[in-house]
Amino acid sequence: MSKEKKSFVLRLDADTYKALEKWAADEFRxxxxxxxxxxxxxxxxxGRGAKTTEKKSSSSQ
Structure with missing residues (x-):
């Protein structure tokens, strides 16, 4: 089962993007x-991940 992915625009300054690009390359991503x-x-x-949220909502019912 594949999860639906949402698209959105993210604006970063050039230096932040370069640092992120380097970090990603270092980790082969x-x-x-x-x-x-x-x-x-x-x-x-x-504690806000999707699995955590699902557990909280199902345990509160």
């Missing part, structure tokens, strides 16, 4: 893949 990984990691660490 695309810039998009690196952003997805960073966001997923931050959501998981904050």
């Amino acid at each position: 695309s810039v998009n893949g690196q952003l997805e990984w960073i966001i997923a990691k931050a959501l998981k660490e904050s």
